[in-house]
Amino acid sequence: MVDYSVNGSVAVLMVNNPPVNALGHAVRVGLKTGIERGAKDSRVRSIIIIGKGQTFPAGADIREFGKPSKEPWLTAVGNLIKTCSKPVVAAIHGTCLGGGLEIALFSHYRIAVSSARVGFPEVTLGLLPGAGGSQRLSRLTGLPVAMEMISSGRHVPARKAKEYGIIDEIVSGDLLKTALKFAQEVQSRPFKDRCLRYKVVPNADRVEEYASAALTQVKKKYKGFEAPVACVQAVRSSAELSYEEGMKRERDLFLQLGQSGQAKAQQYAFFAERAVTKWQMPGGSYKTAKPLPVRSTAVIGAGTMGSGIAVCLLSAGLPVYLLEQNEKFLQSGVKLIESIMAGSVKLGKVSMETAKRAATLLKPTLSYDDIKDVDLVIEAVFENLDIKKEVFSKLDKICKPSAILCTNTSTIDINRISSATSRPEKVVGTHFFAPAYHMKLLENIYGTKTSPEAVATVMKLGKTINKVPVLVKSCHGFLANRMNAPFSSEAIFLVEEGASPQEVDQVNEDFGMPMGPFKVRDLSGIDISWRINREVAKVLGTSITKETRFLGGNRYCGLNDDFYDKGRYGRKTGKGWYLYEKVGGKTAVADPEAEEIINSYRQSRGIVKRKITPQEIFERQFYSAINEGFRILEEGICNMPEEIDISWIYGFSYPKYRGGPMFYASQIGLQRVYDRICHYHETCPYSIHWVPNRLLKKLAENNVPFTQWANHVSKSKM
Numbered sequence: 001m002v003d004y005s006v007n008g009s010v011a012v013l014m015v016n017n018p019p020v021n022a023l024g025h026a027v028r029v030g031l032k033t034g035i036e037r038g039a040k041d042s043r044v045r046s047i048i049i050i051g052k053g054q055t056f057p058a059g060a061d062i063r064e065f066g067k068p069s070k071e072p073w074l075t076a077v078g079n080l081i082k083t084c085s086k087p088v089v090a091a092i093h094g095t096c097l098g099g100g101l102e103i104a105l106f107s108h109y110r111i112a113v114s115s116a117r118v119g120f121p122e123v124t125l126g127l128l129p130g131a132g133g134s135q136r137l138s139r140l141t142g143l144p145v146a147m148e149m150i151s152s153g154r155h156v157p158a159r160k161a162k163e164y165g166i167i168d169e170i171v172s173g174d175l176l177k178t179a180l181k182f183a184q185e186v187q188s189r190p191f192k193d194r195c196l197r198y199k200v201v202p203n204a205d206r207v208e209e210y211a212s213a214a215l216t217q218v219k220k221k222y223k224g225f226e227a228p229v230a231c232v233q234a235v236r237s238s239a240e241l242s243y244e245e246g247m248k249r250e251r252d253l254f255l256q257l258g259q260s261g262q263a264k265a266q267q268y269a270f271f272a273e274r275a276v277t278k279w280q281m282p283g284g285s286y287k288t289a290k291p292l293p294v295r296s297t298a299v300i301g302a303g304t305m306g307s308g309i310a311v312c313l314l315s316a317g318l319p320v321y322l323l324e325q326n327e328k329f330l331q332s333g334v335k336l337i338e339s340i341m342a343g344s345v346k347l348g349k350v351s352m353e354t355a356k357r358a359a360t361l362l363k364p365t366l367s368y369d370d371i372k373d374v375d376l377v378i379e380a381v382f383e384n385l386d387i388k389k390e391v392f393s394k395l396d397k398i399c400k401p402s403a404i405l406c407t408n409t410s411t412i413d414i415n416r417i418s419s420a421t422s423r424p425e426k427v428v429g430t431h432f433f434a435p436a437y438h439m440k441l442l443e444n445i446y447g448t449k450t451s452p453e454a455v456a457t458v459m460k461l462g463k464t465i466n467k468v469p470v471l472v473k474s475c476h477g478f479l480a481n482r483m484n485a486p487f488s489s490e491a492i493f494l495v496e497e498g499a500s501p502q503e504v505d506q507v508n509e510d511f512g513m514p515m516g517p518f519k520v521r522d523l524s525g526i527d528i529s530w531r532i533n534r535e536v537a538k539v540l541g542t543s544i545t546k547e548t549r550f551l552g553g554n555r556y557c558g559l560n561d562d563f564y565d566k567g568r569y570g571r572k573t574g575k576g577w578y579l580y581e582k583v584g585g586k587t588a589v590a591d592p593e594a595e596e597i598i599n600s601y602r603q604s605r606g607i608v609k610r611k612i613t614p615q616e617i618f619e620r621q622f623y624s625a626i627n628e629g630f631r632i633l634e635e636g637i638c639n640m641p642e643e644i645d646i647s648w649i650y651g652f653s654y655p656k657y658r659g660g661p662m663f664y665a666s667q668i669g670l671q672r673v674y675d676r677i678c679h680y681h682e683t684c685p686y687s688i689h690w691v692p693n694r695l696l697k698k699l700a701e702n703n704v705p706f707t708q709w710a711n712h713v714s715k716s717k718m
């Protein structure tokens, strides 16, 4: 795991633990032995620590967290480096993160290639640097930079790290050769003063000012997360306490965080995000299917979704034909793209250079002929089967045979759309979430005839455009909207029965959702849900009236229709479930007129308002969604609960510190979740989403641990 060799007067400790040289137990043992050996070796006058392969150690081995820790701890290894009688040089390439940066900061010198990145991402795992990083970084960079870097987990490019004082030299050419030269040079220099513990934290007298600014910032930016606050506290102690006391304070905070549910959930989410990249479908998988190259693209439809999707492609440097049916719609799409780009530059999310390049890559057009040679098309027209089929029939005639044809549908079965073409194997769903340029989930959907090659192409495209792609099998509503349906219906049923929209939203926001379901409805538009309900009724061959209490055999609430009838469409009209300060306003306040609409709705239908507890609000929304999640697993719409959790985190901004709805259910205990679902099945009849799921029942009865759930998933799709 750590190869020891001597080159002239320099010992080289090469960490060899692919893929990221994580500092697992064997690596820590290897480093300890290597330092001890180098210190004793009479040929040796300095020591290099370097990573083999693609990177310097990218951190502790996260898989060891939560298991009994095995000595030597990272801190002990670091202390050996720090007190070594010979200077130690960290030679950095790739990603020097977490425990890797701890090792580098214990070393006496740090050199790095310019492509390297350094950082303390522990906070993203619900932790803080636990081997003294919070005490040593501030001694190099000062308090504000250390507080920001550690509480954000940001990866800092080598040149910036040099400016901060973290890196001593940026080097070029072969890293090992340069490091050997550097290590020889430093042999004659005194190096005891290089040990960071003896440095004084700059501007320590301003700690109160810096800490309160940092705390205000993290509480706003990372609302609900415990670790960022603890990170600031730990760095703060580097200025307020002695080094030893600061180390103890950091350790206490680290252990506290490590035992919290948040750390467990965030670490689960880290691996879940990687698990979903290992997709499988009938006839292929990430291992066997090769993606086709995507060098040029087209987006059909320049509305809000189409323009947002175009921004994603353009930002990744892909040329985009933006196709519309008339000049007016086309120009409004182009303007929207320009304004999204300008906004992203202003927020620092996109560089001016990227925005300028995007402008040259955008090709607005009214002609299907222009897109005949593109590698991939994404259709983003109105959510209507007939319109989509018309578009796909045209694409089938015009596009080159190898082109991948994607549909940005949020609900419609891919098989129904692909039937309009002679090449269903090339048709695949790419469901973006609004706003498309911001939300990270890309729900990719395969139909019965979609080829693994087409899937591999859109899974790769997702990564290219900086999304988190999750693969699901086609069905009505797919994964995300199928689960969102009961979640969102229950919210409105709760108000029908007696809760206020504010009470429902509050429960959701207290749980960690960034916005309650009624604020979301106001944002997306009450007119939109009104129209979707009409589409559903049309498909069912029925219509919605004031008397409608059931739709397709399921409970239906017409409250949304009453708001629509009053012209209250949400933010866009300045009022909806809430009142806003102006048309397009963002500040939601309770509105007596809205309350009046709700009251008269109840009266006209003879509903007696009742008091509903926060617990009932929570359970009815989240447990109904979880029940649907198990149904989705049972049907093989996805392969593993991780796919569901990642979809919620990146599609609906579910709080990562809770892991996702399925992980959350595992923490509550499946038997309890199942019992409550049975309770609501009895007390809230007329909703199919309360029929207790069989897979959930089986897993609950057999007390199957979370890691085994995937083994019980339908294998029909493999």
Ligand SMILES: CCCCCCC/C=C/C(=O)SCCNC(=O)CCNC(=O)[C@H](O)C(C)(C)COP(=O)(O)OP(=O)(O)OC[C@H]1O[C@@H](n2cnc3c(N)ncnc32)[C@H](O)[C@@H]1OP(=O)(O)O
Residues within 6 Å of the ligand: 019, 020, 022, 058, 059, 060, 061, 062, 063, 073, 074, 075, 095, 097, 098, 099, 100, 121, 122, 125, 129, 130, 131, 251, 254, 271, 274, 275
């Ligand atoms: C009192 C006790 C004191 C103890 C103090 C201990 C203090 C130290 C704490 C830490 O170091 S916490 C860890 C900090 N490091 C990180 O968080 C980095 C996590 N990794 C990444 O961000 C990325 O993996 C990367 C390094 C930027 C590389 O990205 P890339 O896209 O190239 O690869 P991935 O697909 O993400 O990963 C490949 C493969 O490697 C696994 N993996 C990555 N990092 C770790 C890790 N730190 N531990 C274990 N495994 C890791 C990852 O899961 C992938 O595995 P597979 O999916 O291929 O199986």
